[in-house]
Amino acid sequence: MINLNFKYSFVFFTYFILIILIILSYIAIVPEEDIPVLRNDKEIFKVIENKFIENENSVYEILEKKNQKKGIENIIEKEVFSESLEKEKQIKGHFRIQFVSFKDKKKSEKIAKQIKNEFFKDKDKPLLVKKVYLKSKQIFYRVLTNDLYEYNEAKKICNLVSKRFQCLIIKESE
Numbered sequence: 001m002i003n004l005n006f007k008y009s010f011v012f013f014t015y016f017i018l019i020i021l022i023i024l025s026y027i028a029i030v031p032e033e034d035i036p037v038l039r040n041d042k043e044i045f046k047v048i049e050n051k052f053i054e055n056e057n058s059v060y061e062i063l064e065k066k067n068q069k070k071g072i073e074n075i076i077e078k079e080v081f082s083e084s085l086e087k088e089k090q091i092k093g094h095f096r097i098q099f100v101s102f103k104d105k106k107k108s109e110k111i112a113k114q115i116k117n118e119f120f121k122d123k124d125k126p127l128l129v130k131k132v133y134l135k136s137k138q139i140f141y142r143v144l145t146n147d148l149y150e151y152n153e154a155k156k157i158c159n160l161v162s163k164r165f166q167c168l169i170i171k172e173s174e
Contacts, residue, residue, distance in 0.1 A: 095154040095169050095170065095172060096145050096148060096149070096170050096172050097144065097145045097149070097154050097157055097161075097168070098142050098143065098167060098170050099115055099127075099165050099167050100143045100165060101132070101140045101141070103138065103139065103140055104141070105129065105141045107141075108141035108142070109129050111143055111165075112127040115143065115165060119161050126146050127145060128142075128143070129143055129144075155169060
């Protein structure tokens with residue numbers, strides 16, 4: 001009998017705790033009707049009008065003078081630059097394509113074989129691995145095309161190869 005009373009009291013106490021937890025959950029989840037709203041009435045940013053007087057020796061004026069060239073010099077430089085670009089594009093067969101440049105010769109040769117197999121399937125067009133000495137006394141091995149191309153043709157090949165490898169168009173010195 002004691003055991004039965006204990007079971008009933010335990011079940012009753014469990015249900016009682018469950019009902020209390022349900023009521024507490026409801027109170028915690030359902031908000032009150034009068035919710036306090038927090039507002040900031042103070043100004044966050046203060047706008048200050050800058051009364052800047054342009055001066056001949058101000059920092060802005062000095063910087064603008066450095067960036068602007070005189071009108072005639074600027075026009076002459078633009079014309080000379082555009083003429084030199086046109087001449088470079090008209091030069092035929094004076095450009096090589098450089099694909100990669102490594103300090104390790106074996107790595108350069110390996111990449112040269114990969115590029116040749118993927119993009120230059122003609123066996124008649126080998127790629128060069130050229131040893132180059134830099135001013136910083138370092139040695140690099142550059143992978144270059146053996147053939148010379150026109151600028152536009154070199155650009156087309158470079159665009160094709162640039163999906164996998166970076167490339168540079170190099171003007172070959174005469």
